[in-house]
Amino acid sequence: xxxxxxxxxxxxxxxxxxxxxxxxxxxxxxxxxxxxxxxxxxxxxxxxxxxxxxxxxxxxxxxxxxxxxxxxxxxxxxxxxxxxxxxxxxxxxxxxxxxxxxxxxxxxxxxxxxxxxxxxxxxxxxxxxxxxxxxxxxxxxxxxxxxxxxxxxxxxxxxxxxxxxxxxxxxxxxxxxxxxxxxxxxxxxxxxxxxxxxxxxxxxxxxxxxxxxxxxxxxxxxxxxxxxxxxxxxxxxxxxxxxxxxxxxxxxxxxxxxxxxxxxxxxxxxxxxxxxxxxxxxxxxxxxxxxxxxxxxxxxxxxxxxxxxxxxxxxxxxxxxxxxxxxxxxxxxxxxxxxxxxxxxxxx
Numbered sequence: 384x385x386x387x388x389x390x391x392x393x394x395x396x397x398x399x400x401x402x403x404x405x406x407x408x409x410x411x412x413x414x415x416x417x418x419x420x421x422x423x424x425x426x427x428x429x430x431x432x433x434x435x436x437x438x439x440x441x442x443x444x445x446x447x448x449x450x451x452x453x454x455x456x457x458x459x460x461x462x463x464x465x466x467x468x469x470x471x472x473x474x475x476x477x478x479x480x481x482x483x484x485x486x487x488x489x490x491x492x493x494x495x496x497x498x499x500x501x502x503x504x505x506x507x508x509x510x511x512x513x514x515x516x517x518x519x520x521x522x523x524x525x526x527x528x529x530x531x532x533x534x535x536x537x538x539x540x541x542x543x544x545x546x547x548x549x550x551x552x553x554x555x556x557x558x559x560x561x562x563x564x565x566x567x568x569x570x571x572x573x574x575x576x577x578x579x580x581x582x583x584x585x586x587x588x589x590x591x592x593x594x595x596x597x598x599x600x601x602x603x604x605x606x607x608x609x610x611x612x613x614x615x616x617x618x619x620x621x622x623x624x625x626x627x628x629x630x631x632x633x634x635x636x637x638x639x640x641x642x643x644x645x646x647x648x649x650x651x652x653x654x655x656x657x658x659x660x661x662x663x664x665x666x667x668x669x670x671x672x673x674x675x676x677x678x679x680x681x682x683x684x685x686x687x688x689x690x691x692x693x694x695x696x697x698x699x700x701x702x703x704x705x706x707x708x709x710x711x712x713x714x715x716x717x718x719x720x721x722x723x724x725x726x727x728x729x730x731x
Contacts, residue, residue, distance in 0.1 A: 437568030440466055440587055441473040441561050443626075444577045445553035446617075448480040448506070451577035452491055452705035453666045456698035459499070461581040462573065466588070473566055475503040477557035478577050479549060482508030484715055491708045499700070503560040509549060517552050523635025524548055543638055550576075551633040551642075558630035572626045575618045575658070580669070582657035582690040590620060590654065599652040600625040603643065605686040606653055614643040614651060615686060618658050621647065659687040663713040670695035670706055 442462065444451070463472050476496055480489045489506050496504035507513075511528055518524040527544035554574065561572070571591050594602055601621035603614045621629060629646045637645045659675060660683040668674040673694040677683045695701060 437566055438473045439471050439568060439570055441475065441566070441569045441572040443475045443477075443554075443557040443561060443572060443574040443630075445475075445477045445557040445574065446479075446550045446576040447553075447578070448478045448485060448488055448492060449576075449578040450661045450663050450666050450709055451478065452488060452495065452702075453670060453695060453709045454578055454580050454661050455495060455499075455705075456695060456700035456702070457580050457693070459700045460693075460698050461584045465584045465586055469500065473561060473564065473569060474499070474501045475557045475560050476501055476577065477503075477505045477553040477560070479507050479509045479553060482510075485712065488708050488712055491705050495702070495705060502564065503557070505553075505556055505560070514549060514552055518548065518632065518635075521632065521634050524633050525635075527635055544635075547638040547642070548633060548635075554630050555632050558626060562627070569623060571620055571622060573618075573620045574626065574630070576660065578661050579617060579658050580661050580675075580692070582659065582675075582687055582692055585656055587620065590656075593654070594620075594652050597652055598650070600650040601629070601647045602652045602654055604654065604656040604658055606640075614640055614647070614653075616640050616643050617660060618656065618686070619643065619647070625650075655686055655688055657686070657688050657690045659684040663709060663716060666695075666706070666709045666713060670701075 442458075444458075463469060463474075466472070476492075478492065480486070480492075486508075489508070492506050493504070496506070515525055515528050518528070527541075527548050557574070558572075561569075571587055573585075573587070590602055594600070601619055603619050606614050619626075619629060625647055629643065631646070633642070659677070661669060661675075662677055662683060664678060665676045668676050669692065671694065673692045675684065675687065675692055696703075696706070
């Protein structure tokens with residue numbers, strides 16, 4: 384869809400999400416109020432059909448929207464399906480988007496969340512004032528959320544801190560929605576970014592057995608230092624208690640990898656799970672040829688390793704309309720309209 388019709392698409396998606404009936408076997412929707420800070424209803428508690436005692440695992444996707452429309456089919460194929468399928472998972476999505484350039488993508492994401500029966504979906508436009516209010520009582524975190532002009536002036540460090548504040552608001556909201564569901568059946572939670580691909584099938588039961596045997600509370604795929612204190616911040620598997628500590632509201636004292644080390648510490652196991660961040664520039668090679676490309680090689684593919692990737696267009700959940708939205712986002716980025724929080728289009 385062209386960017387010019389994004390507003391109407393978003394309105395249609397929100398209206399459809401509110402009007403569509405729940406699946407016949409779905410439980411009562413989770414009682415989570417729509418965000419008062421957002422200009423449109425952005426929170427949907429969809430309620431997926433469950434069987435037996437309830438889901439064993441939870442998947443929390445949180446952070447910026449970016450290439451999620453292209454990564455989701457692989458997440459479904461390599462994470463959800465190998466571990467009991469949809470009925471064995473609680474699915475939550477808390478994501479933000481640039482209201483000036485990504486409204487069509489937000490509309491498509493609303494539709495995807497309903498199509499795949501997410502239990503919780505919060506798809507909200509980025510709003511500095513709302514994020515400041517979210518961090519009420521945390522003055523150091525609030526100090527990181529600067530006016531955009533100051534953000535440009537202070538350079539890379541300010542970019543990292545502002546980006547982390549926005550990201551961790553989504554992380555906290557996703558876990559809070561899961562906690563509100565009060566699912567005692569869930570044993571392990573996987574939290575990752577919406578724009579992450581998992582290059583090989585992931586088997587949670589095997590990883591859980593390894594963690595228990597080693598006396599560990601959490602698992603991350605790699606660290607940035609030999610001492611293992613700078614753990615990756617974009618992918619983690621943990622039990623509910625460890626995930627609660629990991630997801631607590633940011634206090635402004637640590638960012639990115641150092642925060643993860645602070646939150647889950649030495650009781651964390653390292654094991655490569657072949658994940659990487661899919662930039663918008665890499666969507667077309669992945670979908671059409673099963674190739675991974677990145678302009679930020681030391682960061683975005685630091686945990687990938689050498690694994691063959693499937694062609695995204697051959698995955699069962701591939702949706703061509705979603706793919707075309709991602710291509711449009713990348714085209715807009717190349718034409719000089721990147722997400723406003725990432726002023727260097729190559730880095731974004």
